[in-house]
Amino acid sequence: MLQIIEKAMISCNLIAARSRILCYRSFATKLTEHQTAMMARGLPKQAPLPGVRDIVVVASGKGGVGKTTVAVNLAVSMARMGKRVGLLDGDIFGPSIPLMMNLHSEPFVNDKNMMVPPQNYNIKCISMGMLTPPDGAIIWRGPMVMSAIQRLLKGTDWGPLDMLVVDTPPGTGEVHLSLTQHVPIAGVVLVSTPHAAAMEVTLRGAQMYNKFKVPIFGLVENMRYSICSNCNQRMELFKDPEGKSFKGLPDTLVSLPLEPIIAECCESGVPVVIKYPDSEYAKCFTNLAMTISNMLTQRKQTAEAAKDDVRKLS
Numbered sequence: 214m215l216q217i218i219e220k221a222m223i224s225c226n227l228i229a230a231r232s233r234i235l236c237y238r239s240f241a242t243k244l245t246e247h248q249t250a251m252m253a254r255g256l257p258k259q260a261p262l263p264g265v266r267d268i269v270v271v272a273s274g275k276g277g278v279g280k281t282t283v284a285v286n287l288a289v290s291m292a293r294m295g296k297r298v299g300l301l302d303g304d305i306f307g308p309s310i311p312l313m314m315n316l317h318s319e320p321f322v323n324d325k326n327m328m329v330p331p332q333n334y335n336i337k338c339i340s341m342g343m344l345t346p347p348d349g350a351i352i353w354r355g356p357m358v359m360s361a362i363q364r365l366l367k368g369t370d371w372g373p374l375d376m377l378v379v380d381t382p383p384g385t386g387e388v389h390l391s392l393t394q395h396v397p398i399a400g401v402v403l404v405s406t407p408h409a410a411a412m413e414v415t416l417r418g419a420q421m422y423n424k425f426k427v428p429i430f431g432l433v434e435n436m437r438y439s440i441c442s443n444c445n446q447r448m449e450l451f452k453d454p455e456g457k458s459f460k461g462l463p464d465t466l467v468s469l470p471l472e473p474i475i476a477e478c479c480e481s482g483v484p485v486v487i488k489y490p491d492s493e494y495a496k497c498f499t500n501l502a503m504t505i506s507n508m509l510t511q512r513k514q515t516a517e518a519a520k521d522d523v524r525k526l527s
């Protein structure tokens with residue numbers, strides 16, 4: 214498997230070198246028609262992922278705000294609603310899906326040279342963490358990261374999926390760009406804590422997706438409050454309980470408490486929606502899954518109705 218990734222990296226370096234030469238030539242001389250056509254051909258084209266109906270991206274400007282926690286519990290909640298779900302760990306440098314999903318085996322490669330994603334809790338998962346040694350540092354540059362995410366996305370035999378949830382690294386870097394350029398994204402779930410620094414960069418992330426015309430489902434606000442285990446009272450951890458600090462960000466889909474049980478479940482590799490399915494925390498994730506599922510259904514119905522209108526007119 215490492216050989217496959219290495220080959221991809223080498224070809225990626227070649228492509229980068231070739232594009233540098235192309236750029237140099239294009240500045241040195243006037244572009245011919247042929248060169249223009251060649252360069253246009255080199256631009257990535259969006260194509261649906263075979264067998265995958267909807268791709269949902271979980272993103273945030275900051276690290277440590279709960280993206281992976283949300284991605285895992287959203288995926289498991291969707292599967293508990295009867296959907297066929299996959300989970301792609303797009304955090305190439307800090308993959309934590311193997312830990313949170315308790316999946317550490319290397320994927321098999323089938324006769325079509327595609328990776329067969331290991332499964333747990335009814336979710337098919339792929340992560341760079343399954344392909345690299347746990348103590349091996351990953352030191353890659355932009356084009357290599359883009360190539361790696363493409364390999365994980367398109368080199369996996371996902372089979373028929375209703376939804377592929379993609380966990381992403383913090384920020385708006387290569388992984389986000391690569392995803393938006395290569396596959397149609399049904400929508401983005403933004404995750405942020407109420408810290409000013411986290412919200413500021415999350416807002417920038419939202420602006421990037423808006424620029425690429427990728428729909429945003431809304432915001433999951435994490436760790437705004439906590440529930441006292443003795444008196445069950447809600448304790449606000451931030452000064453602005455009305456959430457004015459989220460100004461400019463998309464609507465809040467759900468607000469998750471800071472809860473040691475959620476952290477414990479992540480560490481033990483059993484998502485909270487599996488370990489405590491009847492808890493309030495699990496309900497938060499189920500509500501999130503239902504909201505997103507309803508938004509997708511509504512959007513499809515609207516698109517169908519619009520098509521019908523066009524058919525009637527023509």
Ligand SMILES: Nc1ncnc2c1ncn2[C@@H]1O[C@H](COP(=O)(O)OP(=O)(O)O)[C@@H](O)[C@H]1O
Nearest residue numbers: 276277278279280281282470471472475476479
């Ligand atoms: N609502 C929460 N309550 C308690 N701990 C949380 C909560 N959300 C996330 N965590 C913990 O915070 C840490 C970072 O979460 P993670 O999902 O890995 O963030 P990110 O993917 O944004 O870096 C993890 O240890 C996780 O268990």
Ligand SMILES: [Mg+2]
Nearest residue numbers: 280281304309
């Ligand atoms: Mg993460």
